[in-house]
Amino acid sequence: MASSNPYKTYLNIWLLLMFLTFITVYVAQFDFGTLNVPIALLVASIKAGVVALYFMHLKYEDSMTWIFATYPLFLLFLLIAFSATDIFTRVAN
Amino acid sequence: MDWLPTSASTFAPQVDMILWMVTIISVVSCILVGFLLIYFVVKYKKKSDNDQTPAITHDSFLETLWTVIPTILCILIFIYGYVYYDKYTTPTKGAYEINVTAQRWSWSFAYPNGKKTFNELYVPLNKPIRLVMQSKDVLHSFFVPAFRVKQDVIGNRYTFINFTPTKEGVFDIYCTEYCGVSHSDMLAKVHVVSEIEYAKWESGESADVENAYADMAPDKIGEQLYTSKGCVACHSIDGANGVGPTWKALFGKEREFTDGSLEVADENYIKVSILYPVKPPQGKVVKGYAPVMPSYQGLLSDSEITAIIEYIKTLK
């Protein structure tokens, strides 16, 4: 792979992931109200991003792979956004 | 036969206007497409294997034309659809509210003054009506073609329909969300009557179903109730088994229940069956059937139940 010593990178990534896991669990003790979910999702997304970029080598893939890796996220967003829009704007007409 | 059904609400002419508009657009488009198709086929018919043809691959003017025109037409159709839909879904203040309960396979209606009807909806002419609807079981959908209104009815949640009837008469109510065997028999009628008559009906003075029966024999009344109250959806009178047991030769027969016990179908048994389909004390259900019959408590008066019993007696 592109990195000169992949094992070292992997180790660092792994340590980072452990650290982030610790953070989420630790932070969960405190109540940030509506921010709870965004914080959890943010940390999870950083973790997921790192796994995808380094462990899964997305960083070194071509643009087609990037499209196929990210378009479903967009679709997922649509699915949630549209059905949630329905469910939370149902006022009595 | 007219292609549009009777128009009997304020919403109906609006829907019809869209239907007409899109029909015209469609007919014109179809004629255009059909004409071009046939014209090209005839005009440029193959003459020999060596016909010279030009290699035309695009034409900006034409392409713009047939992108822009359909876009404009689409926007137009959308706007009409949207504007009328908006009107239809906006409730009128002070509308007359009627509660609708759907259940396999019948409709019941409860009016503000406490009156209840079954499979017959009474509404006053020219008055904004608002239906507040709920289902007791699966999805159903309330559809009156003459009013052009339709709305699904859901369990655990209310849905609504607003309309103002504009024509006196009796119109069909259909269930248009598939709900099982008797989906196509989940029919009802809406009676649009003048305001004066409606007031009379409300106060129970006239035009009442029961009064109309005044000079009828009980078994004949029962026969009418059999269809008007929706028993027909599940019970046959010719011996065929449906969702429920047939009524043919029911009276006086020994009934067997799922728990193995027995009972003779006499007057009291039938009355209990109608009021408490899952019959007390142990919650008995006729053998071979599911406990799906709805209770008619509060929906049938004592005299109506008597009439049905008399009718069942005649079914030998």
Place this chain on the structure above:
Amino acid sequence: MQIMKFIKSLAYPSEMLPPIVEEESHFDPETEHSAAKLGMWLFLATELLLFGGLFAAYAIFRAKYPTMFAEGSASLDVVLGTVNTVILIFSSWTVAVAVSAIQENKIKLVQVMLWITIICAAIFGINKYFEYSYKLSNGITPGTDIFYSIYFAATGVHMLHVFIGMAVLGVILKKTYEGRYSKENFTAIEIGGLYWHLVDLIWIYLFPLLYLVG
């Protein structure tokens, strides 16, 4: 069974079953390698959307029934969940190492790493077994309320993926002993690894959403 078959077939496009029709690859190895990767990414996209339905349901019902979710979430065992998270992330790391190792022909290292991964998967499964049986013995079932519906459905479907991943990696591991892979031919390991990372990715989201925020 079926699921197994096509996951496997994805892992090695031209190695499954004794060929019935006389067969040699019609394409050069370079093309096959990049094609297999692209194909796998597409497959991962579908997996993501498969879980997407569950995430959508989570988002909607959580917004609708916040207290139910708070209570449900509080009843889950954070320690067990954290342990499982650590295990999965660790196994993701080992797989990543295996994929790099094979490219340097370090077969032994590959085998060790795959063994560790599979054992991790097994421990994950055992933990889940205890978690489920504890819940069930307390009378909590998928039908208890919507939170538990989500909990059981999401972790259940994820669990299924863990098992599939385990099986895929198991087959690959077996083949490393048969000397099937080398610096020149490691597509299967890379593809299997991608699949395993996806299993990890999903868990990275499920864990905080179910166990932590409530």
Place this chain on the structure above:
Amino acid sequence: MSHSHSFDKHYLEDGKGFKSWFFTHDHKRLGVMYLWAIGIFFVLAAIASFLIRFEHLSPGQTIVSAQTYNVLFTLHGAVMVFLFIVPGVAASFGNFLIPLMIGARDVIFPKLNLYSFWIYCAGSLILLLSLAAPVDTGWTFYTPYSIDTGTNVILVTFGVFVLGFSSILTGINFIVSMHKLRAPGLTWDRLPLFCWAAYATSLLQVLATPVVGITLLLLIGERYFGLGFFDPAKGGDPVLFQHFFWFYSHPAVYIMILPAMGIISEVIPVFSRKPIFGYKAIAYSSLAIALISFLVWGHHMFTSGQSKLINIIFSVITFAVAVPTAIKVFNWLWTMYKGSVELSTAMLYSLAFIFLFTIGGLTGLFLGALAADIHLHDTYFVVAHMHYVMIGGTVFGLFSAIHFWYPKMWGKMFDEFKAKIAFTLIFIGFNVVFFPQFILGTQGMPRRYFNYAPEFESLHQLSTYGTWILGVGFILMLYTLFKPVGVADSNPYRSVSLEWSMPSPPPTLNFEEIPTVTTSTYDYGTKVEQEA
């Protein structure tokens, strides 16, 4: 690099017996097997539709009971959709043609291709096993009825789930093949439009199917484990089920139509001897349709109790998708302008497609308009709309393909004259069946109705008589196809695209030498009038 016999023997002769077919990796044989399979399921579902129509000869019971009727339309809808039309053109002709058209020896994952076929067979079998206690939910499986009914919902939905995998894997195979295996010189802007259409279709298959997969899995969970997502009695939301279902099933209607559009784009230029008009517009609009079609699913739910705001949003986007489709129609028409038009059977089907699909599509506009759909939803108008697009569109496209590539596929010719008579009967019969249904629907005849009011009787009868004409036409078509009349040479229609450049039928490995492409696929006509 290869065994020579793979090039001297054509694919039909190369290996005999059941095994040589059922274990083949050859995309052409797989294509042919899919064609057989979908053909058989089509006839099965068509027989169900004949019974449906027969039942409607009179109100009340004519031949079957209410429960049987409900089973019939469910079976008809589910088999037609999941076993016939969704795999349909893409799996059969897609498999047969894509490698030939892109100049490859096979699809990129030949074995996976075989597994897709097996999975398809397994899924179909599971679905049909449910006939032991046949399902009565309609093909849409709406909850809570589907949770509540005593029929075999689990088997059917599981069958559909398995079929989904077949669809996904085929899609992946096609997409990757088109990325990795195009012959040298075959750039994206030279790619045949059928491939473009198949590419767009595959995208939809890959990205939409998993959502219906999980939805049906959850539905099974609701029945089996008591999950509560979609059951109002448990606090769930039946409308959410509809969201999930249509998130797949609307894109699915484009899975159905796009490959057929691809066929039309291939047939019309050949029989007009002109390049396709507006190549780029057609290619990109396929892609655009594939991407936007994920945004309109809610137009199936205007009366479902969905919120007003989202109804409006879905209505707008529905019209946005209609426009690129409209553009294609005119592009096909204009391809004939100043051409040399030959009315072969394949061309007749393609032209009928244009006309019938226009009617079907335009009636989609009625349904997309909010206020109008309130009235028309779940009536026979919708039934007529979908049959116009699915039969007048997809099935006519399929029939066009069957006639057009017949020489290539079988190495034989059929009797054009009989085929044209069959076409005429099918065309007339089809319109007699379904045109009256538009009127029925506007008058308020609800769909999925066993029984109906007497005032609808005459139109229902007319519609039923139509099926008889349709049936005769169809049988005549089959007869013509099964009675070939002579041997085909490699390129009887003088087409310039790649698949016609090889012998008919093609050898097992297609190309002895991978060709280098230098011109567009639609290189007809003289370049005099070319615009800048």
